[in-house]
Amino acid sequence: MPYQLSDINRGLETDPKGFLEQCDAAYQSxxxxxxxRILERMKVSPIVLLSGPSGSGKTTTALKLEQELERRGVNTHTISMDNYFKTLNRKTAPRTPEGDIDFESPTLLDMELLDDTFTKLSRGDWVIVPKFEFARQMRNDSRGTPLKLDKNEIAIFEGIHALNDDIFGRHPEATGLYISARSNVLEGEEMRFKGTWMRITRRAVRDYNFRGTDLxxxxxxxxNVRRGEKMYISPFKNRANIIIDSSLPYEPAVFANYADVLGKAVDQVPGDNPRYKEFHDLVDSFRYFAPLDPALVPGESLIREFIGGGSYHYS
Structure with missing residues (x-):
């Protein structure tokens, strides 16, 4: 459901703290x-497969699910499927039409190991969850972590390809969950901020602040990220048992603080880039929002995954 710009600006003007609490409470609901739903299906499978495109807030959502499951007495393990990447072989790696390595392709994952892991965990056997070292682009199995699920335990596997045919397709008994920023901001019927823009802004700000990546x-x-989503992620979202909208009404006002630095980066994008106009429209859209002091954002807010200063630990 779209948000109305007037409601956002009114809430931030009259009672910013209360408005943020209201938005975060809606997300918690x-x-x-x-x-x-996960608990309803626990008798069917102890495996939860959480998928969603880049910038959707998968990590924080997985941690929030774990926190709530633990509160209800269910021991929960959250595992990043990034650890199941195969050691990169540049000679055989999938390529984009431009000839670059297609880092969005699910074939970079060790599907056989994932299949074996889900099967063993479901029947109560021990597995070793591997460790992928991104700096060396290789999997280091010697740093793996042993894991076994008892009767009142759940494992959440979080990754962009979790609902793919070669993962969820082999284990349809698992609980599938899809998350993305799905709500636009409208002024009447006019588009002011797209849900997709929330994701690119989240990713850009996070990479800029914490990953040393130039905007x-x-x-x-x-x-290429969007092309990968349309090929490898979006086609499988409707098989999810649960769909969560991760957008928060106040986040464009938080990211408005980055409008200038984003604008400078956008000015360097070549005019023939397929997303050129979209980037300029995105930066221009921040003029509809008065910047919100990030210090007002609660520590447990999903947005903290991207701006920092949150109460969750991101490994």
Whole structure:
């Protein structure tokens, strides 16, 4: 459901703290409803497969699900599927039409190991969760972590390809969960901020703040990221048992603080880039929002995954 710009600006003007609490409470209610469904299906499978495109807030959502499940007495393990990447072989790696390595392709994952892991965990056997070292682009199995699920335990596997045919397709008994920023901001019927823009802004700000990635580099990658989403992620979202909208009404006002630095990066994007106009429209859209002091954002807010200063630990 779209948000109305007037409601956002009024809430931030009259009672910013209360408005943020209201928005975060609404998101928590989505988490609570998802946990209800996960527990309903726990007898079918102890495996939860959480998918969503880049910038959707998968990591924080997985941690919030774990927190709520633990509160209800269910021991929960959250595992990043990034650890199941195969050691990169540049000679055999999948390529984009431009000839670059297609880092969005699910074939970079060790599907056989994932299949074996889900099967063993479901029947109560021990597995070793591997460790992928991104700096060396290789999997280091010697740093793996042993894991076994008892009767009242759940494992959440979080990754962009979790609902793919070669993962969820082999284990349809698992609980599938899809998350993305799905709500636009409208002024009447006029589009003011797209849900997709929330995701590119989240990713750009996070990479800029914490991953040493130049903003221009992030923007230049976005075309291939979106192409990968349309090929490898979106086609499988409707098989999810649970769909969560991760957008928060106040986040464009938080990211308005980055409008100037984003604008400078956008000015460097070549005019022939397929996303050129979209980037300029995105930066221009921040004029509809008065910047919100990030210090007002609660520590447990999903947005903290991207701006920092949150109460969750991101490994």
């Amino acid at each position: 989505r988490i609570d409803a998802a946990v209800d 221009l580099e992030t923007l230049m990658m976005w075309y």
